[in-house]
Amino acid sequence: MSNNNPYYSSGDLEAYLLGMLSKEEAIQIEQALESDDELRKELKAIENSLLDFAKSHSVSPPAKLKSRVFDRLEKEGYKTSDSSSTQSPPSDQSKGVHRLRIWLIAASVALLVSFGLNLYLINENLTYQQELSELRSAYDEAVERQSVLAENTSRLESTLRTVAQTAVSIDLQAQEGFEGMKARVFWDSNTGEAILAPRELPAITADRTYQLWKIRDGQPESLGVFDLDERPIFNVEDRIFEADAFAISIEPEGGSVQPTADQIFLVGLVAG
Amino acid sequence: MVEKDCKEENFLKGMSGSESSGWMELLYDCFSSTVYGVIGQMIGFGESAEDALQEVFVKIWKSAPAYSAKKGRVYTWILNITRNHCIDILRSKGHREEGQTTSLAVEKVNRSYEWDSAILGLNELIKKLPEDQYRLIRMAYFEGYTQREIADKLDIPIGTVKSRIRLAIKKLRKLLEIEYEQ
Missing domain, CATH: 1.10.1740.10 (RNA polymerase sigma factor, region 2, helix turn helix motif)
Structure with missing residues (x-):
C-alpha cells in the first residue's frame, strides 16, 4: 500500500464518507480517488467499516410498515411486484408520463367542470329564455295597449286641434255652496263639437252621477252623464250648434230628464 | 426466513x-x-x-x-x-x-x-470500542454534528476532531478485521 498520498493519514477520507467535508473539499477527494487505486481501496475499507457500524445498530422495522411504505410508493408511481409491469424508478421518461398523467387528470377535471358549467349555463339559458318569453309577451301587451292609447290620444289631439282653432272656452263657475269647484267646456259652434274638462269636482257616492247640460232659451238639455274615474276630459257626443250656457249638476245614478235645481253647482255662460 | x-x-x-x-x-x-x-x-x-x-x-x-x-x-x-x-x-x-x-x-x-439476529455478533463487536471513540463515531455518524460542533462539544481543537475520528474508525476496522479473520 502506498502511503505517500496525504489523504491516507489526514482523516479526510473518513470525513468525506461521513459527509463532513465542504463541496470543494469533496471534489478534491473525488479527483484524487480517480488517479489512485490504493486510495480507492482505502476508502472502500473505511466505507465497509462504517457500514458495519451502521449494520450493528440494525432493528427490524414493524412488519406492518412494509405495506405502508409500498402503498406510499404506489401513490408516487411505483408498481409493486403484484403488477406485471416493470418497476422502473421515475426516469425522465416516466416522469414525463407522470406529468402527462397529471395533465390528463387536470384536463379531465377541467372537462368535468366545463361540462357542469355548461349544464348550469344551459339551465340558466332556459330560465332566461322563459323569462324573456314572458317579458316579450308582456311587452307585446304593453305595445298593444300603447297602440290603443296612442289611437285614442291621436283622435283626442285631432279634436283638440280642431277645437283649439275655432272653439271658445267657457269656464263653469261654482254656485253658492259649491265654492272651489271648477270645470271648463270647449265648444265650436261651427262644427257642433264640444269637450268637457272637469278640474275640481267633489267626490260623489256611487248612487249619484254627474250630468252635463246645455241651456238654450232658459231650457236645459242633457248632454250626457259622466264619471270622474273614467277620463280627464270628455268628448260630448251630441253636436251642439246653439247654446246660451253650460251647466253641471249631480243627479241620481243614470241621470235625470231635468236637472235637480239645488244640485246645479257649475254654470258657464256663452259669451255673446 | x-x-x-x-x-x-x-x-x-x-x-x-x-x-x-x-x-x-x-x-x-x-x-x-x-x-x-x-x-x-x-x-x-x-x-x-x-x-x-x-x-x-x-x-x-x-x-x-x-x-x-x-x-x-x-x-x-x-x-x-x-x-x-x-x-x-x-x-x-x-x-x-x-x-x-x-x-x-x-x-x-x-x-x-429485539436486534436483527444477523447483526447480533457485529453489535457485540462494536461494544468493544472504547467509550470515547464509540461516542465520537456516534456523534459524526448518527447525530449529524459538524466538525466544528464536535470540537465545541468536546472542547478540542477542530484540527484534532478529524484525526480522532480517523483513529476511532481505524480501531473499528481493526476489530472488524479480527472478527472477519476468525
Whole structure:
C-alpha cells in the first residue's frame, strides 16, 4: 500500500464518507480517488467499516410498515411486484408520463367542470329564455295597449286641434255652496263639437252621477252623464250648434230628464 | 426466513430504470433493518421513525436514477440518504435540544428492542470500542454534528476532531478485521 498520498493519514477520507467535508473539499477527494487505486481501496475499507457500524445498530422495522411504505410508493408511481409491469424508478421518461398523467387528470377535471358549467349555463339559458318569453309577451301587451292609447290620444289631439282653432272656452263657475269647484267646456259652434274638462269636482257616492247640460232659451238639455274615474276630459257626443250656457249638476245614478235645481253647482255662460 | 440475495448488481438494473422486477421490494428486505436502525439511532424510535422510514424509501425510489457507483456502494448511498433525511429533521427548529434526550431514549430502546439476529455478533463487536471513540463515531455518524460542533462539544481543537475520528474508525476496522479473520 502506498502511503505517500496525504489523504491516507489526514482523516479526510473518513470525513468525506461521513459527509463532513465542504463541496470543494469533496471534489478534491473525488479527483484524487480517480488517479489512485490504493486510495480507492482505502476508502472502500473505511466505507465497509462504517457500514458495519451502521449494520450493528440494525432493528427490524414493524412488519406492518412494509405495506405502508409500498402503498406510499404506489401513490408516487411505483408498481409493486403484484403488477406485471416493470418497476422502473421515475426516469425522465416516466416522469414525463407522470406529468402527462397529471395533465390528463387536470384536463379531465377541467372537462368535468366545463361540462357542469355548461349544464348550469344551459339551465340558466332556459330560465332566461322563459323569462324573456314572458317579458316579450308582456311587452307585446304593453305595445298593444300603447297602440290603443296612442289611437285614442291621436283622435283626442285631432279634436283638440280642431277645437283649439275655432272653439271658445267657457269656464263653469261654482254656485253658492259649491265654492272651489271648477270645470271648463270647449265648444265650436261651427262644427257642433264640444269637450268637457272637469278640474275640481267633489267626490260623489256611487248612487249619484254627474250630468252635463246645455241651456238654450232658459231650457236645459242633457248632454250626457259622466264619471270622474273614467277620463280627464270628455268628448260630448251630441253636436251642439246653439247654446246660451253650460251647466253641471249631480243627479241620481243614470241621470235625470231635468236637472235637480239645488244640485246645479257649475254654470258657464256663452259669451255673446 | 428466506435468505435474500442482496448483491448490489441485483438492484442496479432496477435503479437505472432498465427492466427489472421487484427490485424495490428486494431493496427493502435487504436494507430496511439497517435504515430503520439508523433512523432510530438518529431521531429515536416510534411513530416519527416509521414516518421517516417511509420518506427515506420514497427518496431512494425517486433518486435511484441519479445513483453513481463512482461515489460509493449502493448500501452507503442508501444510508447517506437516510442520514441526510434524519440530519434535516435533527437540524429543524428545536430538534437539536430534543436530540440530547433522544440519545438516552435510544439507549433504552436499544436494550428493549429485539436486534436483527444477523447483526447480533457485529453489535457485540462494536461494544468493544472504547467509550470515547464509540461516542465520537456516534456523534459524526448518527447525530449529524459538524466538525466544528464536535470540537465545541468536546472542547478540542477542530484540527484534532478529524484525526480522532480517523483513529476511532481505524480501531473499528481493526476489530472488524479480527472478527472477519476468525
